[in-house]
Amino acid sequence: MIQSTPPTTGERCEHSSHSPASFGARRGVLAAAKAALSAAALAACAALSGLAVLSASPAQAQTYPSKPIILVVGFAAGGPTDIVARSLAQSMSKTLGQVVNVDNRPGAGATIAGNLVAKAAPDGYMLFIHHNGMATAPALYRKLPFNPLNDFEFIGQAVDVPMTLIGRADLPANNLTELVAWIKANQQKVNLANAGLGAVSHLCGTLFQQTIATDLTTVPFNGTAPALTALLGGHVDVLCDQTTQTIPHISAGKVKLFGVTTKGRIGALPNTPSLHEQGLRDFEVVVWHGMYAPKGTPKPVIEKLTAALQSALKDPEVAKRMKDLGAEITPVAKQTPEGLRPHLAAEIDKWGKVIRAAGQYAD
16 A cells, blocks of 8 residues: 655655645656556456466366256267267266256258357367268368368267168068179169268268169168168168168068178177178278267366266166167277277278269268
8 A cells, every 4th residue: 555654844845745746746656656556456367367267177177067968969869870879878977977968950961960069169068979971071061161170079989880781671682692683684773772962871872882883873861760661661672771770670571681881790690791701892881980079178078078988888788789789889999089080080081082983962
């Protein structure tokens, strides 16, 4: 505090506080001192504010999560990715101590959902789960509103779902060799269904046509469910679809199974040879699922989410559910940001070549 000392009796009058000149000078000194103190106070406040900003993320991470989390799925409820998402969300809720709610935002090959999460607050309360479409979007959408590699933090890879090449129940072919021969003989009449441009079933069908060097009439549907329904009704001939959807119909004898799309056989269908085994060399399409958060989400939050994902993948209930659907839990090394990022980069390169060769784009 600045204090003014009154003049002593022996002081001259011009130095007295009652002198107009002295009064003005003294007031100027006081004003300058007050301004200096104000400036110092503002600087101190700014410094404290800076410290508060710097410490916000660690503090937030310590209390995270303090409210429900939203896991966005870019496809309709009941579909293969939705099934995987809900199984993981239920188990992750137990680990995180907060409910993880699945929010279905279908449309445009999940790019609407992806853009929503890419633009969300980077606080760990809105996450994204997506399959191979995260890798195919850069080639399919020439005006993609987000960059899969640069606009997200990576949580980890989760579940791999093999695909099956199936046909309508009354198809004359009974194995892959007969199927390829029948397709070539009836090329103009064969209908190959898919779940829409950019869907994994579309990519699998495109790769199948390229591998057998035969172009077919493709019939896109608005999702996997209607495509499978059309096949079951005999309205289309062939479909490449995930085991999470097809195994019940395969077991019931409602469709013909020609092979699985992994290089080796899978536990859910141990007696079914892969397409690779049957002569389609190196034919491999696996629907892998990754989990993401907006770019800038604090590392401690990502670490908690990765741990929760890994815990869910160890959950016996989740493991059984995935096994029954023919899905396979990824190795622990892939259940991390370091495991997911290079895999996505490699898949972007792989499918970019297939899509460009087909010359088909979504925009």
